[in-house]
Amino acid sequence: xxxTKKIKAEMIDILGEVYKDVKPALHYTSPFELLIAVILxxxxxxxxxxxxxARLFARANTPQAILAMGVHDLEEEIRDCGLFRSKAKNIMxxxxxxxxxxxxxxxxxxxxxxxLPGVGRKTANVVVSIIxxxxxxxxxxxxxxxxxxxxxxxxxxxxxxxxxxMKAIPKEKWSAAHHWLIWHGRLxxxxxxxxxxxxxxxxxxPSFKLA
DNA sequence: CTCCCGATAT
DNA sequence: ATATCAGGAG
Numbered sequence: 001x002x003x004t005k006k007i008k009a010e011m012i013d014i015l016g017e018v019y020k021d022v023k024p025a026l027h028y029t030s031p032f033e034l035l036i037a038v039i040l041x042x043x044x045x046x047x048x049x050x051x052x053x054a055r056l057f058a059r060a061n062t063p064q065a066i067l068a069m070g071v072h073d074l075e076e077e078i079r080d081c082g083l084f085r086s087k088a089k090n091i092m093x094x095x096x097x098x099x100x101x102x103x104x105x106x107x108x109x110x111x112x113x114x115x116l117p118g119v120g121r122k123t124a125n126v127v128v129s130i131i132x133x134x135x136x137x138x139x140x141x142x143x144x145x146x147x148x149x150x151x152x153x154x155x156x157x158x159x160x161x162x163x164x165x166m167k168a169i170p171k172e173k174w175s176a177a178h179h180w181l182i183w184h185g186r187l188x189x190x191x192x193x194x195x196x197x198x199x200x201x202x203x204x205x206p207s208f209k210l211a
Numbered sequence: 212c213t214c215c216c217g218a219t220a221t
Numbered sequence: 222a223t224a225t226c227a228g229g230a231g
Contacts, residue, residue: 024227025227026227037227038227038228039228039229041226041227041228042215042226042227042228042229043215043216043217043225043226043227043228043229044216044217044218044226044227044228045218045219045225045226045227046226046227047218047219047226048217048218048219048226049227079216079217080217080218081216081217081218082215082216082217082218082226083214083215083216083217083228083229084215084216084217085215085216086214086215086216086229086230087215087216087229090229090230117229117230118228118229118230119229120228120229120230121228121229122227122228122229123227123228123229126227138227140226140227140228141225141226141227141228142226142227143227158228182227185227186227190220191224191225191226192220192221192224192225193220193221
């Protein structure tokens with residue numbers, strides 16, 4: 001069955017109703033903390049990132065303080081998040097660049113953010129949409145999977161899905177819809193064992209399957 | 212495309 | 222035992 005534009009709008013409306021009260025899963029108290037948390041979240045659960053950042057930010061939560069730690073201590077602090085050597089190296093280099101070129105403040109455009117080591121399109125989208133309230137749809141593993149299953153946007157790479165979602169969703173809902181899709185992916189439309197029977201979209205979903 | 216990588220769910 | 226987790230760089 002074909003997923004029409006009208007059905008896509010219905011899906012978004014339902015998700016918006018079901019997940020209207022969700023907050024970002026990552027814990028942070030400043031733009032810099034969010035940036036670091038998102039970098040750490042690559043191939044790691046948000047729960048693990050929050051445990052790690054609680055301890056890390058108590059020690060250092062500014063680029064200057066992270067630089068003062070040194071790369072070895074940073075590696076030890078973030079080890080549990082995985083990919084820890086490359087993440088530590090990238091974070092140190094990003095902090096240096098933020099201090100040298102942005103007066104210690106997190107840059108505010110996708111283009112500038114993506115120049116930071118360890119910051120790709122997905123991370124940049126998250127930061128601008130959450131911190132600077134700029135409409136954006138960050139396509140992470142959840143958004144990618146859920147969008148393809150629902151056929152809200154179909155594609156074999158994140159950028160294609162991002163562009164498809166921007167067409168299917170009105171701009172004023174981009175940032176909120178990004179969170180709805182993530183939480184739907186986390187709680188219901190899971191990768192390995194999706195809870196199709198209890199899905200609020202089961203009547204509309206082209207991938208609906210009984211267990 | 213491969214590599215980075217520990218923790219967790221299944 | 223293995224697939225997956227708020228990806229990005231080379």
